[in-house]
Amino acid sequence: MRVAAVVVAAGKGTRFGSRDAKALERLSGEPLLVHSARAMAESGVVDRIAIVAPADRIEEFEGILRAVPLGRASDSPEKTAEPTKGVADGPGRAAETIGGDAGPIEIDVVGGGRTRQESVARGLDRVFEAYGPDASSDCVLIHDAARPLVPGAVIRRVVDALAAGHPAVVPALPVADTIKRVERIADGGRARLGASLGGSGAGAAENESEKAGSGGAASGGEADAGLERVVETHDRTLLRAMQTPQGFHLDAILRAHRDFAEKGEEEASAAPDDAALVEAAGLPVVLVRGSERSMKITRPIDLAIAQLLADDPSLGA
Ligand SMILES: Nc1ccn([C@@H]2O[C@H](COP(=O)(O)OP(=O)(O)OP(=O)(O)O)[C@@H](O)[C@H]2O)c(=O)n1
Numbered sequence: 014m015r016v017a018a019v020v021v022a023a024g025k026g027t028r029f030g031s032r033d034a035k036a037l038e039r040l041s042g043e044p045l046l047v048h049s050a051r052a053m054a055e056s057g058v059v060d061r062i063a064i065v066a067p068a069d070r071i072e073e074f075e076g077i078l079r080a081v082p083l084g085r086a087s088d089s090p091e092k093t094a095e096p097t098k099g100v101a102d103g104p105g106r107a108a109e110t111i112g113g114d115a116g117p118i119e120i121d122v123v124g125g126g127r128t129r130q131e132s133v134a135r136g137l138d139r140v141f142e143a144y145g146p147d148a149s150s151d152c153v154l155i156h157d158a159a160r161p162l163v164p165g166a167v168i169r170r171v172v173d174a175l176a177a178g179h180p181a182v183v184p185a186l187p188v189a190d191t192i193k194r195v196e197r198i199a200d201g202g203r204a205r206l207g208a209s210l211g212g213s214g215a216g217a218a219e220n221e222s223e224k225a226g227s228g229g230a231a232s233g234g235e236a237d238a239g240l241e242r243v244v245e246t247h248d249r250t251l252l253r254a255m256q257t258p259q260g261f262h263l264d265a266i267l268r269a270h271r272d273f274a275e276k277g278e279e280e281a282s283a284a285p286d287d288a289a290l291v292e293a294a295g296l297p298v299v300l301v302r303g304s305e306r307s308m309k310i311t312r313p314i315d316l317a318i319a320q321l322l323a324d325d326p327s328l329g330a
C-alpha cells in the first residue's frame with residue numbers, strides 16, 4: 014500500500030492578516046509549509062508529497078522546498094501498521110508495505126484553487142497522475158500546511174486505521190467549550206456585537222463570516238452586524254473537533270472530490286473538510302485520537318501559541 018500526502022498551502026491567510034502567503038509565516042525560523050512537509054516526510058509512512066501552492070508562486074515554493082531537502086527519517090518508527098486501538102479492523106490494505114522503499118521522498122508542487130476544496134482536488138489529481146491507474150489500493154493523507162506541529166504518532170495512527178481497511182480516517186479531539194447553534198437577530202445593524210463574537214474586531218468578524226458561509230453564525234457586513242440568539246445547545250460529549258491529516262483510500266476520496274467538484278468553486282458551498290465529502294457520498298468516517306500539538310494556525314495568536322509548543326516538545330504531547 015502506497016501512501017501519498019497532499020499538503021495544502023495555497024490559502025491567503027485572510028484571518029491571519031497575512032501580507033504574504035500564510036504558509037510562509039515563520040515558526041522557529043522556518044516557513045509553516047516546511048514544518049508540515051517535514052512532518053509528513055519524517056513520519057516514515059509517506060512515499061510522496063504533493064504540495065499545493067498559490068497558482069502564481071509554484072516556482073518560488075519549489076525553491077523553498079529544494080533548499081531544505083526532506084527525507085524519510087532513517088530512525089523513524091516501524092513502517093508496518095499495527096491495528097489502531099479503538100478502531101475496528103476492516104479488510105486491510107497490504108499493511109506490510111506502508112511507506113515504500115527508503116530513499117528521498119518525491120515532492121511535487123502544483124497550483125491551488127479558489128477554495129481549500131479546489132486546492133485539495135488539484136493535489137489529488139497530481140497524486141493520481143503519479144501513481145497511475147493502478148492506484149486502487151493506495152491511500153492519501155490530506156494535511157493543512159497551517160498545522161505545522163502535527164506529531165508523527167498522529168500521522169501513523171491515521172495510516173494504521175487506513176491499513177486496517179477504513180476508507181476515511183480523521184484525527185480529532187473532544188471540544189473544551191460548550192457549543193451552541195445560533196441564529197441572527199435582524200436589528201438593522203444597530204447592535205454591533207458581531208464584531209466581538211467574530212474575533213478581535215469587525216474585520217475579523219467579517220472574515221469569519223465569509224468562512225462560515227451564508228448560514229454562518231458570526232455576523233459580517235452592515236445588514237448582518239447584529240446580535241445572535243441561541244437556538245440550541247449541543248451535547249458536548251458527542252462533539253469532536255476535526256484535525257488533519259485526514260486519511261483516505263485514494264479511490265474513495267477521488268470519487269468524492271470529483272462528484273462534488275462544483276460545490277468547491279465557491280467558499281459558501283465548499284466542504285469545510287475532506288471527510289465531509291466522503292460523508293456526503295455515504296461512506297463511513299472513523300476518528301482516531303488527534304493532538305493538541307496539531308493546532309491550526311488561523312490568527313496571529315495561534316502562531317504565538319505554536320511557538321511555545323515548538324519550544325517545548327513536552328507541551329501537549
Ligand atoms: N484556496 C485555498 C484555501 C486554503 N488552502 C489551505 O488550506 C489550509 C486551511 O485553510 P485556512 O487555515 O483557512 O487558510 P487560509 O485559507 O489561508 O486562511 P483564511 O481563510 O483566513 O484566508 C491552509 O493550509 C491553506 O493554505 C488552500 O490550499 N487553498
Ligand SMILES: C[C@](O)(CO)[C@H](O)COP(=O)(O)O
Nearest residue numbers: 129157224255256257285286
Ligand atoms: C480541514 C480543517 O482543518 C479541519 O478542521 C478545517 O476545516 C479547515 O478550515 P479552514 O477554515 O479552511 O481553515
